[in-house]
Amino acid sequence: MEISQLETPVAIVDLDRLEANITRLQNYLDEHGIANRPHIKTHKIPEIAHLQLRAGAIGITCQKLGEAEVMAQAGIEDIFLPYNIIGQSKLAHLVRLARRVRLSLTADSEFTLRGLSAAAYRERLELELLVEFDTGGQRCGVQSPQEAAGLARLITRLPGLRFAGLMTYPLNDRTGLFVRETKALLQGDGLAVERVSVGGTPCMWEAHHHPEISEYRAGMYIYGDRYTVQSGAVTLEDCALQVICTVVSRPTADRGILDGGSKTFSSDLLGLDGHGLILEYPEARIYSQSEEHGHVDFSRCERRPEIGERVTVIPNHCCVVSNLFNQMVGVRGDQVEVIWPVAARGALQ
Amino acid sequence: MEISQLETPVAIVDLDRLEANITRLQNYLDEHGIANRPHIKTHKIPEIAHLQLRAGAIGITCQKLGEAEVMAQAGIEDIFLPYNIIGQSKLAHLVRLARRVRLSLTADSEFTLRGLSAAAYRERLELELLVEFDTGGQRCGVQSPQEAAGLARLITRLPGLRFAGLMTYPLNDRTGLFVRETKALLQGDGLAVERVSVGGTPCMWEAHHHPEISEYRAGMYIYGDRYTVQSGAVTLEDCALQVICTVVSRPTADRGILDGGSKTFSSDLLGLDGHGLILEYPEARIYSQSEEHGHVDFSRCERRPEIGERVTVIPNHCCVVSNLFNQMVGVRGDQVEVIWPVAARGALQ
Numbered sequence: 001m002e003i004s005q006l007e008t009p010v011a012i013v014d015l016d017r018l019e020a021n022i023t024r025l026q027n028y029l030d031e032h033g034i035a036n037r038p039h040i041k042t043h044k045i046p047e048i049a050h051l052q053l054r055a056g057a058i059g060i061t062c063q064k065l066g067e068a069e070v071m072a073q074a075g076i077e078d079i080f081l082p083y084n085i086i087g088q089s090k091l092a093h094l095v096r097l098a099r100r101v102r103l104s105l106t107a108d109s110e111f112t113l114r115g116l117s118a119a120a121y122r123e124r125l126e127l128e129l130l131v132e133f134d135t136g137g138q139r140c141g142v143q144s145p146q147e148a149a150g151l152a153r154l155i156t157r158l159p160g161l162r163f164a165g166l167m168t169y170p171l172n173d174r175t176g177l178f179v180r181e182t183k184a185l186l187q188g189d190g191l192a193v194e195r196v197s198v199g200g201t202p203c204m205w206e207a208h209h210h211p212e213i214s215e216y217r218a219g220m221y222i223y224g225d226r227y228t229v230q231s232g233a234v235t236l237e238d239c240a241l242q243v244i245c246t247v248v249s250r251p252t253a254d255r256g257i258l259d260g261g262s263k264t265f266s267s268d269l270l271g272l273d274g275h276g277l278i279l280e281y282p283e284a285r286i287y288s289q290s291e292e293h294g295h296v297d298f299s300r301c302e303r304r305p306e307i308g309e310r311v312t313v314i315p316n317h318c319c320v321v322s323n324l325f326n327q328m329v330g331v332r333g334d335q336v337e338v339i340w341p342v343a344a345r346g347a348l349q
Numbered sequence: 350m351e352i353s354q355l356e357t358p359v360a361i362v363d364l365d366r367l368e369a370n371i372t373r374l375q376n377y378l379d380e381h382g383i384a385n386r387p388h389i390k391t392h393k394i395p396e397i398a399h400l401q402l403r404a405g406a407i408g409i410t411c412q413k414l415g416e417a418e419v420m421a422q423a424g425i426e427d428i429f430l431p432y433n434i435i436g437q438s439k440l441a442h443l444v445r446l447a448r449r450v451r452l453s454l455t456a457d458s459e460f461t462l463r464g465l466s467a468a469a470y471r472e473r474l475e476l477e478l479l480v481e482f483d484t485g486g487q488r489c490g491v492q493s494p495q496e497a498a499g500l501a502r503l504i505t506r507l508p509g510l511r512f513a514g515l516m517t518y519p520l521n522d523r524t525g526l527f528v529r530e531t532k533a534l535l536q537g538d539g540l541a542v543e544r545v546s547v548g549g550t551p552c553m554w555e556a557h558h559h560p561e562i563s564e565y566r567a568g569m570y571i572y573g574d575r576y577t578v579q580s581g582a583v584t585l586e587d588c589a590l591q592v593i594c595t596v597v598s599r600p601t602a603d604r605g606i607l608d609g610g611s612k613t614f615s616s617d618l619l620g621l622d623g624h625g626l627i628l629e630y631p632e633a634r635i636y637s638q639s640e641e642h643g644h645v646d647f648s649r650c651e652r653r654p655e656i657g658e659r660v661t662v663i664p665n666h667c668c669v670v671s672n673l674f675n676q677m678v679g680v681r682g683d684q685v686e687v688i689w690p691v692a693a694r695g696a697l698q
Contacts, residue, residue: 007438007697041640063641083641084597086608086657089356108598111656139642140598140606248433249457249489257489259435263672267616291390291668292412292432293488307460308435319640323612323673326695346675348356 001336003329008246008310009260011325013340015332017240018222019051025204025221026055032208037061037080039199039219042319044344045328046074048222059102061199061217065090066347072101074343080197080217082106082132082167084140091119104128104195106167108140113154113161120160129155130167130195133182135174145181152186152193165195169217171203171210179212202231223318226277227270236277236314241328243276243313243321245294247305256305258286258294260313265289266320276313281305286313350685352678357595357659358609360674362689364681366589367571368400374553374570375404381557386410386429388548388568391668393693394677395423397571408451410548410566414439415696421450423692429546429566431455431481431516433489440468453477453544455516457489462503462510469509478504479516479544482531484523494530501535501542514544518566520552520559528561551580572667575626576619585626585663590677592625592662592670594643596654605654607635607643609662614638615669625662630654635662 003012029036038052039061049060049071059078062068068079079101085094097103098120107113107129120127131151134141142148148166155163166179175198183193198207199217207216220227223241224234243264249257265275267289275286275294283300294313298304305311315321322328323345330338352361378385387401388410398409398420408427411417417428428450434443446452447469456462456478469476480500483490491497497515504512515528524547532542547556548566556565569576572590573583592613598606614624616638624635624643632649643662647653654660664670671677672694679687 005438007436084656086595086597087356089354108600109656112597115657134600138604138637139600139639139644141600143600246435248435248461251457251483251488251490251492255487259432262615262617262669266611267618267669268611269616288487290488291672295488307433307458308464320611320616323640324695346673 003244003331003334003336004310006244006329006336008244009264010244010329011321012242012244012329012331013223014240014242015330015337017238018048021222021224021234021238021240022052022055025218026057028205029207029216030056034207034213035215037197037215037217038222039063039217040067040071040344042219042222043322043328044342045340046071046076046343047340049074049076052222058215064347065093065097067344068097068103069093070344070347072097076101078102080104082130082197084108084112086112086115091115095119095123095125098125098127099123104130104164106130106132107151108132108142110151110154113151113158117158117160126160126162128164129161130165130197133166133168133178135168135178136172137169139169141168145178145185148182149185152191153189156191163191165193165197165214167197169198170200171198171206176210176212201228202233204233220318223322225318226272226314226316230272239314241315241318241321243315245311245313247307247309247311250305250307254297254299256296256298258296258311258313259292261289261291261293263291264321264324265294265313265315266317266324268317268320270316272316276315279312279314281311352593352680352683352685353659355593355678355685357593358613359593359678360670361591361593361678361680362572363589363591364679364686366587367397370571370573370583370587370589371401371404374567375406377554378556378565379405383556383562384564386546386564386566387571388412388566389416389420389693391568391571392671392677393691394689395420395425395692396689398423398425401571407564413696414442414446416693417446417452418442419693419696421446425450427451429453431479431546433457433461435461435464440464444468444472444474447474447476448472453479453513455479455481456500457481457491459500459503462500462507466507466509475509475511477513478510479514479546480504481516482527484517484527485521486518488518490517494527494534497531498534501531501540502538505540512540514542514546514563516546518547519549520547520555525559525561550577551582553582569667572671574667575621575663575665579621588663590664590667590670592664594660594662596656596658596660599654599656603646603648605645605647607645607660607662608641610638610640610642612640613670613673614643614662614664615666615673617666617669619665621665625664628661628663630660
């Protein structure tokens with residue numbers, strides 16, 4: 001089947017670009033002796049995770065227990081879940097999963113650690129724990145090396161847990177110092193920081209400047225999007241994920257309406273202007289969206305589309321787009337090669 | 350099962366409120382002699398559509414052909430699809446659907462009309478067409494009564510099509526005038542405007558001030574959200590859709606992190622401040638989101654949550670939230686009564 005025969009809006013993945021993106025990051029991390037543990041939240045597709053592993057990744061990263069379950073069922077054996085898992089039913093699910101795969105986790109509080117410990121100890125399991133720290137992301141994570149060291153020591157005291165290292169997101173100038181200070185604090189306890197896991201596609205090519213990093217989690221690098229292009233981490237020609245839309249209306253000389261809106265692209269702007277880049281009309285601006293319509297200003301374009309014309313959109317943020325589609329269509333040239341269900345989409349937390 | 354036993358983040362629907370919302374709008378429209386044709390894009394659940402029909406709705410509105418297909422398969426017999434359907438495979442699908450249900454459509458261009466006509470004529474079908482007009486929404490729709498009348502006349506000339514009326518979104522002060530002017534233009538042709546279909550929850554209680562309206566499409570009224578509360582159309586106590594989250598981290602005295610982010614709530618702001626209202630902490634502000642985390646500033650709250658505490662969030666925009674969940678949990682009091690798959694979620698356009 002040719003791409004032109006697919007109904008729109010459709011999310012396609014250029015397989016040549018996907019494979020090149022996988023190879024490029026793997027080679028870079030190999031060259032610098034950093035383990036690659038890609039984040040599958042971007043694609044949520046087991047077959048792509050297997051491509052990443054076959055290229056040399058040591059395991060994968062998931063953001064939800066449900067994602068990890070889907071990946072485990074697809075035969076993936078080493079999963080990092082950098083999330084505070086809380087609550088009886090989730091903890092019960094977690095230990096069942098930990099029987100089947102090598103599972104490592106993060107925590108940033110005594111509360112999370114005590115829950116994990118109790119669940120693991122009951123099942124005679126040992127869970128590998130990294131302490132999450134915050135150096136400006138203002139999400140989860142302890143605020144100081146002293147706090148990090150305190151949780152590391154608590155992990156060694158709690159049954160069913162093993163201290164494995166530190167984790168943060170995103171990488172920045174304070175990352176190295178935080179790690180060194182925490183290591184210094186733990187030296188007296190004889191506690192080694194085996195893993196230092198850092199993530200983020202925009203800063204991935206900076207990883208080798210931070211010798212503290214032992215493993216890297218990148219997600220968006222696999223698809224690319226307008227945001228990662230703007231960050232300089234990938235080029236427009238690397239963008240593997242594209243959404244093909246049809247122009248369904250031309251109500252005025254300047255305005256055109258696409259058949260993709262906020263339920264196709266999400267409303268993530270990430271500081272960008274407009275809701276995506278139309279490759280055939282780079283001067284056009286998707287100035288607003290309704291749920292199933294993209295509203296485009298073509299006034300700056302010399303040529304303007306006819307109703308019925310198909311256009312190719314590079315979305316602002318690939319992770320949320322793949323979360324909105326039930327399937328991704330893998331293409332090579334103008335031919336459809338594979339249709340992947342987005343198997344871990346909508347999985348329970 | 351009790352609500353407290355559900356894993357978070359979970360989207361729950363208060364069935365008492367849902368039923369009251371259905372009844373309230375139906376009674377109002379009945380009182381004013383306006384047909385009710387609710388928009389199911391908000392819930393995408395066949396069983397809820399049937400509740401709306403049993404309460405007195407004359408049919409439903411869908412925004413995508415795939416949604417209409419799911420609803421037809423659930424036994425719904427009268428579907429309005431106010432979308433320019435374009436392309437051979439979609440038109441083929443459309444006429445198959447039109448054999449099974451009473452299907453009406455909109456168009457705002459000769460291109461759309463000619464495609465529909467050819468597809469319908471080939472199958473010896475007659476499709477009911479409304480002309481979409483634009484009075485400020487800046488989405489689809491013809492720009493003048495003259496254009497509307499021109500398309501109406503074209504419909505009468507094209508085989509396989511029947512002119513049924515006019516459609517717009519949203520309702521505003523120019524709606525009535527546009528309809529009256531178009532009717533006047535068509536009077537000489539002997540063309541009656543049977544249906545005038547208008548939509549939008551924020552302005553639904555204004556419908557009776559516009560005698561031109563013959564049927565109303567509201568979607569969000571069934572769930573309610575922060576946006577419709579702010580518009581004054583519903584109250585906070587009417588909001589049937591709520592998302593229960595767990596506080597998974599308290600990294601600083603002011604900051605708390607929820608287990609729901611942009612893949613739970615979307616990033617729709619709709620002019621509101623923050624990404625949702627936490628009922629237990631109305632002074633808190635969800636100031637940003639990552640994909641699976643909500644970042645909350647609790648500094649203005651007297652009391653602050655502990656890690657592990659569950660909170661109830663009224664989302665900014667219910668339609669995009671229900672599009673992100675695979676299921677909705679219907680509750681009555683603190684008990685789970687039904688679990689509905691969001692059957693038309695992710696359906697093809």
